[in-house]
Amino acid sequence: MSEIFEIAYAAATNRLCLFTGTGFSKEVSNGTAPTWKGLLEELCDILPNSVKLKASLFPKDDPSPLNLEETAQVISIKLAAQDMDIHEEVAKIISRIELGDDNEDIEDFFSNRSCRIVTTNYDKLAENLTGKNTFQSITPGLPIPRSSSNVKVYHVHGSIDSPPNMVITSEDYFKFINSDSYFSRKLSTVLYENTVVILGYSLGDTNLKAIINDYKAFSKSHVVGSNIFLISRSSIDQYVKDYYFHCYGIRVLDSMGIKNFFKELNKEIPKAEKISEISLKSIREVVYEKRTFKEEYLKLEDSFYQIISAIAAEGLSWNNNLVVVMIGDVIETKTNLTKEHNAWEQYEHLARWLIYLGAIFEVSQTSIEKKYLEAVLRSMTTMRKGNYIGYSWHAYSSWKNRWSSMIVSNRVLIKKYIEANTSWPDALTVVNDIDS
Structure with a gap:
């Protein structure tokens, strides 16, 4: 698949960013990581009259009266009345999550490659996947590391390392959306500078959609190809794919699970690494020195995908x-x-x-x-x-x-x-x- 090679080329040239959501944590933990809704229901269980509260917030036969951020705010108020803090309680639940089995292909990538990871997850599973690879875990409320590392994990909604700064309630989200923080700026920057692969995430986050849509306008005005991919385990109808691209500049790769994605990516990376330096050199010679590609090279089907990837890596419009x-x-x-x-x-x-x-x-x-x-x-x-x-x-x-x-x-x-x-x-x- 040419799109997988394009992503592999980005990895080979250190221009790959993974954006991970709850689905990613569930995948690498063998399903033990809770969904956002499941996490809130678990918080209800530690409160008095939990059955009544859950029935009110999560009715079985009717739509929920509040969105999940607002539901979290209600639970936060209830917890505070019991002298408990929602951020601390969430940190306790998330801290218990561990990596599952059968993550070989994901661990292979995380432990041997350089990449940036932007996540809305509070857990440290991405860091645990890196093995002996050097990594930095960057979290609101803690100092920003200044040393270099192969893997940088940006917890834009906070992590268990700093519970008070986790974005959980509607009040937290309002502060996050309206603040011009290091993390909101960093999220925007990586979209401009990297090929981004969205894993285990839906487009429900308002702030993320605004940033991606802003990039869509940039990419159109500068005539660069879309560099954002959404990996979906299920099959997605074409009209939905058209919507994703039209509104957010996202290319959808469907019928592909997260583990299978990394398996296919690992297969393509050696070839991308082998040709990346040569193809970048060739692009510069053809564009700036007015040389031409040899016919023997252009007879190869992969040559075009290499050229397209090199154009993006060189930052050309x-x-x-x-x-x-x-x-x-x-x-x-x-x-x-x-x-x-x-x-x-x-x-x-x-x-x-x-x-x-x-x-x-x-x-x-x-x-x-x-x-x-x-x-x-x-x-x-x-x-x-x-x-x-x-x-x-x-x-x-x-x-x-x-x-x-x-x-x-x-x-x-x-x-x-x-x-x-x-x-x-x-x-x-x-x-x-x-x-x-």
Whole structure:
């Protein structure tokens, strides 16, 4: 999967940030870490009349009267009346959580790689996964370490190391959202500077959504590809994926559990490490010294994904005219390679490259739009459903199967362009797929 290679490349170039939520802690603790709701119910159990309180706050047959932060505030008031502090009680519960078994692939990554981890979890499970690797645990209320480390864990909502500073109640959340703290600024910074992978987390946090949405505006104005991925164990409908990208610039990788994600990532990292330094050097030579990629290199399907990853690692904008020239030359060369004798795999490569490009950023009204659409037209008019001499069935299969993976605005753009420039039936079949 090209997206996994892109994430592996970020890891190889020390530009990977993992954003972990409750689902991550549940995964690595074999399910013993409580959900947010489960944690609040456990707090109720230490109060008098707990059954009545839980029935009121968490009714079985009706919606809860309050959101979870407000529910936590109610419980906090009840605890205070018993001379107990909600932050201390939560710290006691969380401190009992331990790592489970069968975390080999996750531990392999955490103990051997460099990365940044931003978490809303209070536990120290991420730190425990690092083994002998050097790490820093950074928590509100405690001094910021100034030494270097391979793994930095930012507890933006606090941790059990400093219970009074944990963000639990609605009052805590209001203070967090409205404060310009080191942690709120750091969260914003890592989105700008890294490839971010969201693990075990939903988009329920208002502050997070605001920051991610701010980055979405930045990435569009600077014509850089989306660098935020959401890993989902369950299958997610295409319209939901479109919503995630449109509102937050997030690419969804579904039907993939957290452990399987790290298993696939660990497979790709050695290859990414092997080529990262060379590909960065090549990008600089092609962009700044006006050299060109060799045809033998561009014949390889992986070459395009390496180029795209290197563009991001170098911090280049696709609105940079030098980058546009480079991408245009690469696409043109690949298109010409499809004209060689028995170059059937090149047809398939070209289709996949264009689909991947269309899944990364919104093409409309950017300087790459014209060259991109011309290449799409070439690809779609040389494909055909079924085996026919001179046409690529594999290219058709790629377009048909991956059409829905592209950003919805790009699908609309391509549909209009294809309908205006060709009557080729198989091309029209793809762009008019109403289920996508």
